[in-house]
Amino acid sequence: MLAEKYSHMWAEQQIIKPDNASLTMRAIAGMVLGLILEYIMGDKTPEAHWDELPDVLTNMLLDGLWSDHTHSK
Amino acid sequence: MTKTPDPIQELVAAARRKQILDAATQVFAEKGFHRATIKDVAHVAGIADGTIYTYFASKTEVLLGILHRLNESTEREQQLMPESEQDLRSFFTAYLRQRMALLWPNAEVFQAVLPEMLATEELRALYYQQVLVPTFTIAEHSFQAQNTTGQVRSIDVPLTVRAIAGLLLGLLTLQLLGDEVIAQRWGELPEVLTSLLFDGLQPGKETTHG
Numbered sequence: 001m002l003a004e005k006y007s008h009m010w011a012e013q014q015i016i017k018p019d020n021a022s023l024t025m026r027a028i029a030g031m032v033l034g035l036i037l038e039y040i041m042g043d044k045t046p047e048a049h050w051d052e053l054p055d056v057l058t059n060m061l062l063d064g065l066w067s068d069h070t071h072s073k
Numbered sequence: 074m075t076k077t078p079d080p081i082q083e084l085v086a087a088a089r090r091k092q093i094l095d096a097a098t099q100v101f102a103e104k105g106f107h108r109a110t111i112k113d114v115a116h117v118a119g120i121a122d123g124t125i126y127t128y129f130a131s132k133t134e135v136l137l138g139i140l141h142r143l144n145e146s147t148e149r150e151q152q153l154m155p156e157s158e159q160d161l162r163s164f165f166t167a168y169l170r171q172r173m174a175l176l177w178p179n180a181e182v183f184q185a186v187l188p189e190m191l192a193t194e195e196l197r198a199l200y201y202q203q204v205l206v207p208t209f210t211i212a213e214h215s216f217q218a219q220n221t222t223g224q225v226r227s228i229d230v231p232l233t234v235r236a237i238a239g240l241l242l243g244l245l246t247l248q249l250l251g252d253e254v255i256a257q258r259w260g261e262l263p264e265v266l267t268s269l270l271f272d273g274l275q276p277g278k279e280t281t282h283g
Contacts, residue, residue: 024265030247033242042205061269063226066225
């Protein structure tokens, strides 16, 4: 609920795209939960790269995975 | 001398394994993994208890068989290699759609086995080694190939693969925890996730599709 509220606010301020705020916020929450579950299952890769993880996730979520030449500005 | 496998016997064995896994899926979903017995599975499958042990060494092995099937472990390598001419975005959406269509009807099984997996170290270790590690390896190769062709930007491949896998696992878990929005809009998720993962959240990064 709180994340949705802020996502709507950011969308109004054109900080993020307005599409599908409800599902997008759940996807982000799910990603964090899923990484924790993977860690519990025994995957230690995120822990080994703990310092890089916030930047990797932030870049992926804000900029997406496409290389620049696939975007039309 | 190595014995050549008989194709007919292999087909029969595959059919029998499927029959056992189908029955176990139903039993685990109804009773939970801990309470279910091999006898229950045999009863639902309509076979003798001993027949199950011909194909699976234990109840844990049956569970791993179900998890491999849900993970589509044997098909994953082929699934994650787009055809050379294929638009990566369409490929990824189709891949997500196919994965999510498989996970949705099996959510109850996942709900039945997740607590057991989280609580049992041996099961977690087996799941990690037999299911997660091979899947991550295949996905990493696939992403590295896309990296090389320049379709996706330079990324930390191992962390990105884990984040995407975690996203699906997390969404399924949130839905099992009772999130109604995810339950109601599960069918929309492949497009929404593709947009999120490829275009990102920031405005002004719409994709040219190809």
